[in-house]
Amino acid sequence: MSGVDTGTIFALTGAVLIGIGVYGLLVRGHMLRRLIAFNVMSSGIFLMFGATGARGPAAAPDPVPQALIITGLVVALAATALVVALLLRYAQITGRAALSEDMPGEDDPA
Amino acid sequence: MIAMAPVFCIIVPLAAAFASVVRPLPRPLVGLAILVVLGLTGMTVAEVWQQGAHRIPVGGWQAPLGIALVVDGLSGALLATTALVMTAVLLAALPEFADRDRETRKGWAFWPLAFLVWAALNAAFLSGDLFNIYVSLEFLTLATLALVSLEETAEALEAAMRYALFALFGSLAYLLGVVLLYAAHGTLDIALLSQADLQGTNSIVAAALITTGLAAKTALFPFHAWLPPAHAGAPAPASAMLSGLVPKAPFFVLIRFWFDVAPDLPGEAALQFIGTLGAAAIVYGSVLAMRQTQLKRLVAYSTVAQLGYLFLIFPLAGGDGLSQVWSAGAWTGATFHAVSHALAKAAMFLAAGLVVHAAGHDRVSAMNGLTQSMPMTAFAFGLASVTIMGLPPSGGFVAKYLLLTAAFSSGQFIWAAVIVAGGVLAAGYVFRPLSRTFFHGHVQTVAVPRRQQAVPLTLAALALLLGIVSSAPYAFLQTGRPIAAEEGLE
Numbered sequence: 001m002s003g004v005d006t007g008t009i010f011a012l013t014g015a016v017l018i019g020i021g022v023y024g025l026l027v028r029g030h031m032l033r034r035l036i037a038f039n040v041m042s043s044g045i046f047l048m049f050g051a052t053g054a055r056g057p058a059a060a061p062d063p064v065p066q067a068l069i070i071t072g073l074v075v076a077l078a079a080t081a082l083v084v085a086l087l088l089r090y091a092q093i094t095g096r097a098a099l100s101e102d103m104p105g106e107d108d109p110a
Numbered sequence: 111m112i113a114m115a116p117v118f119c120i121i122v123p124l125a126a127a128f129a130s131v132v133r134p135l136p137r138p139l140v141g142l143a144i145l146v147v148l149g150l151t152g153m154t155v156a157e158v159w160q161q162g163a164h165r166i167p168v169g170g171w172q173a174p175l176g177i178a179l180v181v182d183g184l185s186g187a188l189l190a191t192t193a194l195v196m197t198a199v200l201l202a203a204l205p206e207f208a209d210r211d212r213e214t215r216k217g218w219a220f221w222p223l224a225f226l227v228w229a230a231l232n233a234a235f236l237s238g239d240l241f242n243i244y245v246s247l248e249f250l251t252l253a254t255l256a257l258v259s260l261e262e263t264a265e266a267l268e269a270a271m272r273y274a275l276f277a278l279f280g281s282l283a284y285l286l287g288v289v290l291l292y293a294a295h296g297t298l299d300i301a302l303l304s305q306a307d308l309q310g311t312n313s314i315v316a317a318a319l320i321t322t323g324l325a326a327k328t329a330l331f332p333f334h335a336w337l338p339p340a341h342a343g344a345p346a347p348a349s350a351m352l353s354g355l356v357p358k359a360p361f362f363v364l365i366r367f368w369f370d371v372a373p374d375l376p377g378e379a380a381l382q383f384i385g386t387l388g389a390a391a392i393v394y395g396s397v398l399a400m401r402q403t404q405l406k407r408l409v410a411y412s413t414v415a416q417l418g419y420l421f422l423i424f425p426l427a428g429g430d431g432l433s434q435v436w437s438a439g440a441w442t443g444a445t446f447h448a449v450s451h452a453l454a455k456a457a458m459f460l461a462a463g464l465v466v467h468a469a470g471h472d473r474v475s476a477m478n479g480l481t482q483s484m485p486m487t488a489f490a491f492g493l494a495s496v497t498i499m500g501l502p503p504s505g506g507f508v509a510k511y512l513l514l515t516a517a518f519s520s521g522q523f524i525w526a527a528v529i530v531a532g533g534v535l536a537a538g539y540v541f542r543p544l545s546r547t548f549f550h551g552h553v554q555t556v557a558v559p560r561r562q563q564a565v566p567l568t569l570a571a572l573a574l575l576l577g578i579v580s581s582a583p584y585a586f587l588q589t590g591r592p593i594a595a596e597e598g599l600e
Contacts, residue, residue, distance in 0.1 A: 018286065025279060031271060038278055045286050052293035065292070068241050072285065075248045082252055083274050086259055090267040099268055 007054030010047055017044025029098040031087045035080060042076045115153040116166055116179050119189060119232045122147050127225035134218060137208060144197050147228065151193040155586075158186040163590025165238060165301070174297045180238035183589030184445055188235045188362060191449045194572060195354050195456045196228045202460050202565045203347035216260050216345070223260075226253040227351055234359040240288045240298040240371075243363050244281065247327065251277045254356050257348040258340045269339035276326050276336045280360075284323030290316035300370055308372045317375055320367055321384070327360035330384075330421060331391035334414045338398075341413060342406040346463020349406065353413045354456035358448050361420050365445070368428055369591075381424045388421025389528040396535030404472045405462050405543060409455070412498060412539060415532065416451050419513065420444050422525055426516045436516040442587050443512025449583070450505025450573050454497035457569035461491040464563060468554035477543045479552030486563035488547040493570035495540040497577075500533045505576030508584075 021041025028034050046069045053062035091097050126143040129135060135143070157164075163182035170176070203224065207217040230250035237243045255277070259270040292298055294313065295306045308317075329337040341353045368376060395415030402408040426440035464487050469476035480488040497506035510529055517526035576583060 021282075025275070034275060038282070041282055042285075045282060045289060048286070049289045049292070052289060062296075071241075071245060075245065075281075078252060079248070079274070079278055082255060083271060083278075086255070086267050086270050086274070089259075089262065090264065090271065093264045093267070099272055 005054070005056070007051045010051035010054070014044040014046075014048030014051060017041065017047060020044075031083070031090075031097050031099065035083055035087070039076065039080060042072070046072055112153050112157060113166065115150045115157065116181050116189075116232075116236050117168060119147065119150045119154060120229050120236065122150060123225045123229035123232065127222045127229060130221040130225065134208075135221060137204065140200065140204070140208070140221070143225070144200055148193050148197060151189050154181060155186045155190050157181070158183060158589055159586060174299055174302060177242050178238040178299065178301070179236040180300065181236060183587045183591065184362070184365065185235040186589070187445070187449055187583065187587050188358060189232060191358075191452045192228065192231045192235070192355055195350065195452055195569065196224070198456060198460065198565050198569045199347045199350050200224060202350070202463070202562065203345075205559075205562060206345065206347065215262075219256065219260060220345075220348070223253050223257050224348075224351065227257070227356070231355055231359055235362060238300050240291065240300065240303070240367075242298075243366075244285055244288060247284070247360060247363070248281055250356060250359055251281065251327070254352055257352065258344050260345055260348060261343060263343075265339065266343040269336070269343045273336040273340040276329075276333055280323040280326030280333075282323070283319045283326070287316040287319030287323065290319070300366060303371045304373075308375050313372065313375055317367070317372055321364065324360040324364045324367075325384075325387070328357045328364070328420075329414060329417060331387050331394055331414070331418065334391060334395065334417075337414055338407055338410040341410040341459075342404065346406075346459055346466070349410070349463070350456040350459040353410060353459055354452040357413070357417055358452060361417070361448060365423070368424065369441070374429075376424070376429045378429060381428045384421050385425030385525060388418040388424075389525070391415060391418030391421070392528055392532040393535065396532060396539060399539035400535070400542070402539075403474055405466060405474050405476055406459070406472055408474065408539060408543065409458050409462050412458075412536070413455060415536065416447075416455065416498065419447050419451075419510070419529070419532065422513055422517075422529070425522060425525060426513065426520060434520065436519040438588065438591070439512045440516035440520075441591065442584055443509050443516060445587050446505065446512060446576075446580075446583070447509035450497050450509055450576050453569050453573035453576065454494040454504075454506060457490055457494040457566040457573065458498070460566035460569065461487050461494065464558050464566070465491075465554065468556045468558050470555065474543050475546065476553060477546040478549045480547035480554065483552035483554040484558060484563060486560060486567050487558070490563070490567040490570045491547070492544060493567070493574055495544055497570070497573040498540060499536045503577045504574045505580070506573070508577045508580045 018041050021037045021044055024037025025034055028037060049065045049069055053065040055061060087097065158181050166179040167176050168179060203220060207220040227250065230246050230253060233246035234243060234250060237246055255270050255274055258273055259267050290312055295303060297303060326333040341349050344352055392415050395411050395418060399408050399411035399415060402411055423440060423444035427437040465476050465480060466472050468484060497504035500506040500510040514526055514529050
């Protein structure tokens, strides 16, 4: 590798994933797609976090980021499960899976 | 034991939450749990009062390996506020959610979620570590999301999902900022980070991400859109928690970050920008509150406006201002506002909940003739409005007075104009429901027992009391401030 170490490659990949995730969160309307975008984004952050633990090829990696990533994964999983449950119930009631575009109460105070 | 009281402030509500998942707690046990947490909070506050700010290395492990809890005046004050508001909320929820004869889905779910909110708030206020704060805030978000969706209507579910999008995006932005800080400094402990030299692009990007994430969670304009439907759509006791307490946790973390971790980092432009967003929230939230036809929506938009005041702390006390004489006044003014708004807004939502229950609908006209049928609730709503408008002698007045004097003595007259205008606008939106209480002929058909009406009245009275005996909480809030200063309240 011409001067680029593994940690940097992981961090850059993480940055790309974060970008894709943010794009998906902003652009997509379907809640499930937005939720997947959220997960892509969090995977990118965890990858980046893991990359910060790299201390060169000779030294063992810093274990703290790994411990924190595991906690983060659990949190992301719990959040995903909760939103999927909300979405399922919402789809059962309304038959839709996207939030209505107009903000309720913003322009129409009724 | 007393030294470990803060740890149990997190453990006891958490245990109560798990216990009530297994089997709904009978009323005496709910009361016992409330009393124990109140006592523990009292012990924590007394400890800060006597010994000043201190750190508790949990399990005896010192940072950077261990995760410390930190108690100072601000966290003590917010713990105490949380305890008072949660006690009121749980008492107010007993008739609605703890009916022994008919166990409902809502009634079953409310108690564990409410205790989880209490535990998560206490954890956020006590954490001395940026990652621990992340976990506490996520905990809080998940519990509040479930509370928002408690009604299980399409509107409530939509409000919850909209809230989820903002809150989850906010958490990830915050987490990314934390990752960048860890990469540069190798620690997440707030005390250790404050000794590190936070300069350069990495720190600025990290600070921007952390600020954006926390602002989205605090519903700062323009991230406010999720708040009114979420807060207005929940059952009234849940709304009181959501509006009064929950946004204070990410705001508290913002203060920790900008005043403890990186006091020298923000430039003047960034501080003015955040202040401008706060001012926009005050004006925009107030104008929309005036236009609402539903009572709970009106109260929820008032929260958007009132949260805006909190962010005036950054232009008035942040950055270079930290070393100025007015900084203590501005800092305490904003934190005082966080406390008095929590009490007053919880009182307002609980009162509104009783009115909606008694009138059978949520339109502002539900307030018609309230002084005849439910004078205690009408008085509670009125007293809470006094604090929201910032009239003397309420806690809201002291907060806005401190912010105002700081704005004048720092020569930043624009913020003074915003604070005054915000007070006038607040009068505009609270007088609309308030004037209806004096109409002839009341519309409240369901009788509400007096002891239920006493709960919001007590909270509103506490918000007022905060202004009458303001010197003790003023001094307490200063405990452990990075730069101690005693001027500002003359």
